[in-house]
Amino acid sequence: MSIQKPKGTQDLLPGVVEKWQYLEGKARELCARFNYREIRTPIFEHTELFQRGVGETTDIVEKEMYTFMDKGDRSISLRPEGTAGVVRAYVENKLYGEPDVSKLYYIGPMFRYEQPQAGRYRQFHQFGIEAFGSVDPAIDAEVIALGYTFYKEIGLKDVTVEVNSVGNPAVRAAYRTHIQQFFAPVKEQLCKDCQSRYDRNPMRILDCKIDQKFGEGAPTIVEHLDEECRTHFEALQEHLTALGVPFRLNPRLVRGLDYYTHTAFEYKAAGIGAIDTIGGGGRFNGLVGQIGGNDQPGVGLGLGLERILLVLQAQGIEVPGAKPLDVYVIGLGEAAEKATVKLVHELRGAGLSAERDYQSRKIKAQMKSADRHQAAYVAILGDDELAKGEITVKAMATGEQETLALSDVASVLAGRVRGSN
CATH class of the missing domain: 3.40.50.800 (Anticodon-binding domain)
Structure with missing residues (x-):
């Protein structure tokens, strides 16, 4: 029997790979216009980076990482997302010493051990951007606008942006009490994961697909924002309106990563079954300090290329293939x-x-x-x-x-x- 590719992976053959090159070329060209520079980080990192950066209570770290011991008896993990590695490189190479905001982008494979389905692979590819060094909500709006512009220029139709504020650590600490009180009567009925999250990270119960029915009527974090967070969120919405980026508020949006503060957002598009999220991101003001650097504010996004190609196909949008021979x-x-x-x-x-x-x-x-x-x-x-x-x-x-x-x-x-x- 011949050897076949591992489950959840794919071979990108001639005739198809040109579509990937088109998306990657559009991403690079757009980043040049927005003044983002490319960064390339290792495909594997020390496991501790993701435990500290992504969050030990996330599904990614708890269940989905490809982790192994190398020959030096060090715990190594294939990167499950792009931000933590970029932050590590930003700190290690002292990019925080630059006088301007550091604006970076990356394109490459990520790895998560999860059940493959439409648009979801164990090796998948993301185009992402990160901006470090500014708390201005205008940079949040710029990041969201870049992603929206990318979708628009490759021809995707009916893309919507959902935004929320997930507050700051002080707001979340106070909100934690409210959310625990709300879920206390149904705690034993929650799925096993959410019962674990109840004590460690109750806000993530809102992100659970299994227990959504129990979350109806739950208090929203937007109702508990302090003045700083509310001002930031209102300014973000004003900027998005000025930039012509259509958006709607989703008070249940918390994203699946622990490092977000203030802004959280997702891009939605129909066409790939039950999964309609094709990208997302947010602000991560405490992450640089968490990973060991002089803390700097940051904001970024990650867009899934596999999902984009599926939606393009579902919408009947032709992506340029191989160029004819001269x-x-x-x-x-x-x-x-x-x-x-x-x-x-x-x-x-x-x-x-x-x-x-x-x-x-x-x-x-x-x-x-x-x-x-x-x-x-x-x-x-x-x-x-x-x-x-x-x-x-x-x-x-x-x-x-x-x-x-x-x-x-x-x-x-x-x-x-x-x-x-």
């Missing part, structure tokens, strides 16, 4: 066929995508190959043309043929392709 070169005759090796290299050196046959097929089969590659031009070189220093070029869209000097063909076709783009 030139397919055919050699007829022993000397001409040998000469096409150099010619293809010259065409590529001129900035064109070029290909030739490597299977000694007949001209009919090679023309079919040119069609499969959607070649804009086919260049046919025979032994007689080679002797004259000429080559026949056919424009596949019109069928027109012409004879060009062999020495000029690369520059002529490069000019035409550039002119048509």
Whole structure:
């Protein structure tokens, strides 16, 4: 029996991977416009980083991390999300010493051991951004607007933004009492996870999909915000309105990570079954200090690329695939066929995508190959043309043929392709 890929993973094959490249290219281009710089952190980190950063009471740390002991007897985990690693790099490399706000982005794989379903894999990919060094709610709005702009520019329809405030540590400590009092009468009826959360992190009961019925009528944290948190949340909403980002308040939104303060938000889009969250994020003012640095405020987001592609497909939105080939070169005759090796290299050196046959097929089969590659031009070189220093070029869209000097063909076709783009 042949070896197959692990459960919850996927092979991104040619024809599909180009769609990923398109999304990644759009993310990079958008980040350049918003002045975010790329950062690349390790795929695995010391387990303690996620225990301290993500939170020991989260499902991610308790159930979903891929954790192992390495040969030095150190506990290592594959990263289950991007923020903790970026914060660790921010602290370790003293980026907090920069005079401006540090604005960073990342694109890459994350790993969580959970039951695979539509849009959810054990190895999944996120595009994320983080901004450090400002408490201004305007940067929260910028982060949310960047994510919304990304969805809009790739063509996603009916994307909504849900926002909430999860307060600060003092607010949450007071709110904890209210939420425990509310759930006390039904504590024994809660799922096993929520019974555990009741004492350790009762706010996360609101995030449970199993016990949602018990949360109806629960006090909301927005009702218990102090003046600082209320002012921040109101300013955020004003900025989002000014930026033209449509949003709605969701007082039950708490997100699944412990490090959030003040702003929490999610992007929703229908099209992938019961799961409608395609991205989210929030503010994490205490996280840098938690991970061991001089504390700096921060805010960020993470968008799931698998889910985005599923929604695009569900909405019937075409994502650009593989680019057509510029030139397919055919050699007829022993000397001409040998000469096409150099010619293809010259065409590529001129900035064109070029290909030739490597299977000694007949001209009919090679023309079919040119069609499969959607070649804009086919260049046919025979032994007689080679002797004259000429080559026949056919424009596949019109069928027109012409004879060009062999020495000029690369520059002529490069000019035409550039002119048509």
